[in-house]
Amino acid sequence: MRLEPRENTPAWMVVSAPVIAILVSLVFSAGLILWAGAPLGGAAVALAKGAFGSVYAVTETLTRATPIMLTGLAAAVAFRARFWNIGAEGQLYCGALAATWLGTGAVVMHPALMIPFLFLIGALGGGLALLLPVVLKSKLKVDEVVTTLLLNFIILLFVGYLLDGPWKDPMSMGWPQAEPIIDEGVLPAASPRYRVHLGLIVALLSAVAVWFTMRYTVWGYEIRAVGHNPEGARFAGISINMTVLRVAMISGGLAGMAGVSEVAGTKGYLTHEFSPGFGYTGIAVAMLANLHPLGVILSALFMAGIFVGADSMGRAMNIPTYIADVMVALAMLCMLVSLMLTQYRLKLR
Amino acid sequence: MHPDLTTIQRGDRMTVLQISGVTKRFGSLVANSDISLTLAEGEVLALLGENGAGKTTLMNILFGHYTADEGTIQVFGQELPPGQTDAAIKAGVGMVHQHFTLAENMTVLENIMLGTEPLFALRSATGRAKAKLRDMAEQYGLAVDPDARVGDLSVGERQRVEILKVLYRDARILILDEPTAVLTPQEVDQLFETLRSMVAKGLSIIFISHKLHEILAITDRVCVLRRGELVGEIATAEADRDRLAEMMVGRQVKRPDVDHMAPGAPVLELGALGVEGPSGHRAELANINLTVHQHEIIGLAGVAGNGQSALARVLSGMQVPNAGTIRIAGDDVTDFRPTTFMDLGVGRIPEDRHTSGTVGEMLIWENLISEHMRQAPFWRLGGRVIDFAAAREFADKLIEEYDVRCLSKEMPARLLSGGNMQKLILARVLDRKPRFILANQPVRGLDEGAIATVHERLLDAKRNGAGILLVSEDLDELLRLADRIVVMYHGEMSEPVSTRELSPRDVGVMMAGDLSYARQLNSGAAA
Numbered sequence: 001m002r003l004e005p006r007e008n009t010p011a012w013m014v015v016s017a018p019v020i021a022i023l024v025s026l027v028f029s030a031g032l033i034l035w036a037g038a039p040l041g042g043a044a045v046a047l048a049k050g051a052f053g054s055v056y057a058v059t060e061t062l063t064r065a066t067p068i069m070l071t072g073l074a075a076a077v078a079f080r081a082r083f084w085n086i087g088a089e090g091q092l093y094c095g096a097l098a099a100t101w102l103g104t105g106a107v108v109m110h111p112a113l114m115i116p117f118l119f120l121i122g123a124l125g126g127g128l129a130l131l132l133p134v135v136l137k138s139k140l141k142v143d144e145v146v147t148t149l150l151l152n153f154i155i156l157l158f159v160g161y162l163l164d165g166p167w168k169d170p171m172s173m174g175w176p177q178a179e180p181i182i183d184e185g186v187l188p189a190a191s192p193r194y195r196v197h198l199g200l201i202v203a204l205l206s207a208v209a210v211w212f213t214m215r216y217t218v219w220g221y222e223i224r225a226v227g228h229n230p231e232g233a234r235f236a237g238i239s240i241n242m243t244v245l246r247v248a249m250i251s252g253g254l255a256g257m258a259g260v261s262e263v264a265g266t267k268g269y270l271t272h273e274f275s276p277g278f279g280y281t282g283i284a285v286a287m288l289a290n291l292h293p294l295g296v297i298l299s300a301l302f303m304a305g306i307f308v309g310a311d312s313m314g315r316a317m318n319i320p321t322y323i324a325d326v327m328v329a330l331a332m333l334c335m336l337v338s339l340m341l342t343q344y345r346l347k348l349r
Numbered sequence: 350m351h352p353d354l355t356t357i358q359r360g361d362r363m364t365v366l367q368i369s370g371v372t373k374r375f376g377s378l379v380a381n382s383d384i385s386l387t388l389a390e391g392e393v394l395a396l397l398g399e400n401g402a403g404k405t406t407l408m409n410i411l412f413g414h415y416t417a418d419e420g421t422i423q424v425f426g427q428e429l430p431p432g433q434t435d436a437a438i439k440a441g442v443g444m445v446h447q448h449f450t451l452a453e454n455m456t457v458l459e460n461i462m463l464g465t466e467p468l469f470a471l472r473s474a475t476g477r478a479k480a481k482l483r484d485m486a487e488q489y490g491l492a493v494d495p496d497a498r499v500g501d502l503s504v505g506e507r508q509r510v511e512i513l514k515v516l517y518r519d520a521r522i523l524i525l526d527e528p529t530a531v532l533t534p535q536e537v538d539q540l541f542e543t544l545r546s547m548v549a550k551g552l553s554i555i556f557i558s559h560k561l562h563e564i565l566a567i568t569d570r571v572c573v574l575r576r577g578e579l580v581g582e583i584a585t586a587e588a589d590r591d592r593l594a595e596m597m598v599g600r601q602v603k604r605p606d607v608d609h610m611a612p613g614a615p616v617l618e619l620g621a622l623g624v625e626g627p628s629g630h631r632a633e634l635a636n637i638n639l640t641v642h643q644h645e646i647i648g649l650a651g652v653a654g655n656g657q658s659a660l661a662r663v664l665s666g667m668q669v670p671n672a673g674t675i676r677i678a679g680d681d682v683t684d685f686r687p688t689t690f691m692d693l694g695v696g697r698i699p700e701d702r703h704t705s706g707t708v709g710e711m712l713i714w715e716n717l718i719s720e721h722m723r724q725a726p727f728w729r730l731g732g733r734v735i736d737f738a739a740a741r742e743f744a745d746k747l748i749e750e751y752d753v754r755c756l757s758k759e760m761p762a763r764l765l766s767g768g769n770m771q772k773l774i775l776a777r778v779l780d781r782k783p784r785f786i787l788a789n790q791p792v793r794g795l796d797e798g799a800i801a802t803v804h805e806r807l808l809d810a811k812r813n814g815a816g817i818l819l820v821s822e823d824l825d826e827l828l829r830l831a832d833r834i835v836v837m838y839h840g841e842m843s844e845p846v847s848t849r850e851l852s853p854r855d856v857g858v859m860m861a862g863d864l865s866y867a868r869q870l871n872s873g874a875a876a
Contacts, residue, residue, distance in 0.1 A: 004376055217734050221715065228710040235667065235697070235705040236719035237688040345376070 003344040013342050018288065018295070021334035022302065028334075029327045038317035050312025051305035057312075059194040063266060065304035066196075067092070067275070069203040070258035071282025072289065072296040073210050074126075078251035079291050080214065081227040083244055087133070087148030088255040089279025090155035091126035095256025096263040097159065098125030100167070100270045103263075104179040114184040119202065119260050126256020129155065130248040138241045152279070160272045169269070178270040187265035199261030204297065206254060211293035213250075223247055255279060284332050290339060303328055362389040365553050366411075366442075366522055371420030373406055380406040381417070382577045388522065393544065393554045395564040395585070397597055398574035399796040400767065404557050407574070408524050412444045413437040424522065443520025445511045447527045453500035457493050458482065461514045478517075485516050489546050490539075504652060505536035512543070523547070524555045529563055531653055534824065534857035541567050559597070561590050562825070573597055598797040605805045608812075609832055609849075613643030614678070616694075616785040616816035617664075622673030624659050626840075633659035635840045637673065641785060641816040646807070647845060648831030649820040650856050656840040657820050658700065661789045664818070665697045665705075666690040678784045691720055696783030696815070698774055700790050702767065706774045709763030713755055713773065714744035716762045720777050751776035752802070768799030775806050786810060786817045792826065804830060824853045836860055836867065843867035 071088040078085035098121045136142035163176040187198040214220035225233035289295030310324030366388035373381040416432035424440040573581040573596040624634040662668040666687035675682040677693040699705035792800040833845040836859035843864040
């Protein structure tokens, strides 16, 4: 059995690749569910109901999709330029830190100004978290995979220090958490009964904005050129360092906005465990979307649906909810294989 | 099948190799289609064809790197099992690759013995090997010191080691894949001497090349491949240049006319330009002084790796020089960046179309506008958003004007053939009406038709007032197109010499390191 490169890839193949990948991964997951001892039909129904079966379920899925949509965009933009930002988790916390710093009473404005302000400084915070890796990469050729990954832990420990020390909320009865975001800064929810909030709109608009930037602007042109062929891009007069810096600011900024959305929308205050790995999930979201900004929307919804659905499936069928992580991992693996098959054809001999 | 083609008289010499009906497909591409040919004892057979004609594929099948989809190969009457390199070696087939496969940190002897010794032996056969090596060197005129480190050898010597390596394995059939690509004319003569003494001893040689004069000089018979098919076979004695070129391309090739014009104002002035090498190595560029004028093509000759690439990188803005000055049409370059050179009117045709010249995954029209990045009318909103309509219209114009053959401008540039990719780069560069053009190996790997187009375009630019620095490893090309030639050796550059009455041998002397020969030529011409 051998792989031979395809001369070109038909459009239907590109479009159907993720769909086929997800279907195949669901078949594999079905095996796991059976192995865990649950009836397949019941489990599937429980999962679907849990994710999309009621208005409440849908809003929960959307709430869950909001931060990973933003971190997914962060990864997609960076990876397009071959800037391997693995630090969306840390940048998310930096965005949340910035919002907590200025959003808990230091600045008070009308909500129409306060909310954009929080997103702006959150994005700045996330972007700044990438400044050091970018400088190290540009000046000293230090691999950004290492620096961004390790910075995650440094940032998390720093958050832990702040929450147990200077930023500890005196009203928290000893829990390590910061003061809540003031009312003017809280993202309005769809209705008092549901948790889904304005952050979702911000995430959707961000996806459209990123798509537009990548496709129609000079920045997007430069980012794509640097990603595909840095040598060729440099030859054409594109500054690699400038482009990487720009990409890092956009990527870190998006991850920072995810932090703002969580702290000012879903949670209301910062704790040091308020992200169950949204930054890392973003990488999977971006990969599943084949780094396409609009694909990130669908891929984030799919992943959120799996996570939320698996929770209720776990409760209803009495099987471990960890199965959600396995399903997401399977979807990603299948996606990688099907992407490879869009580039190569399998030849038996 | 062309049964009539194999009937050319070769006396009663024994057939040592018979390739029958070999077909090889890669996906939808047919690299070799039903190829049959024979090789006689003591014969030099040329395999002629353009890049992509299927020469190398055929030889890789013979040598067992690939397996043929159809067809058989017989060596000395025995059929070769497909896909087994060691069987081919054992049967007496040896291949000298275009790119050397030597370990630089080992000695000549070690390189030659590599892979021939049994894994477990009580003592190494060094003594015997050395004797055998000395024997072969004497027999074929392949003098190399067996204890020298390969890293210290010249390119010509390394090639001798490659040949010795094959002979050491008792090869009776030698395949030489573009063996002269890296040699000076003098080294080529030496190689041909060796080849002659080898065939005199009964060895047979397949000589792969697209250099017609070499084929005419050394071979007995020529097989011509075109698009994977064997399209012709001719005894070398009955062939001439034009006949071979026509067989190779399939039609007559018109060569562009060169006219020498009076040079105008200087467009490029290099003063004592220098680029340091990696620490512990010689400088990549040392004290380069050169002036290129309007209406003039300066040819830059030299064996690969003598500083031509470094000079091209500097003139493209890809490398900052450590010393010296660059002046473009009277303007000093102070900021060494690609955009600076573009803005000063330098047209840059890069050495490698794929890595520097294009971004293969991006679309053809996107590649066409890449150097117009910071200009109206392609950007709207203060240069932030691409005006797709204007960009596409511009691309259509260039595609039409420069005859870039593609199914659509919306396809990735990597799908273009080499010739059309080069036309795309030419279109992008020449549309800006550059005052100075750096053409670095502009026709490498192109077919004869595309070569003529590229040369025609460069000569047009010269007529319209551009000055051109043409870097090439093909002396024929340089002597035909250039008004003057400079030669680089070890990072240094010779004086320019007029190409009138300049012979390849003269250039060869300089390529081998005697740069002062240029001064002799010039003063001789003056006297």
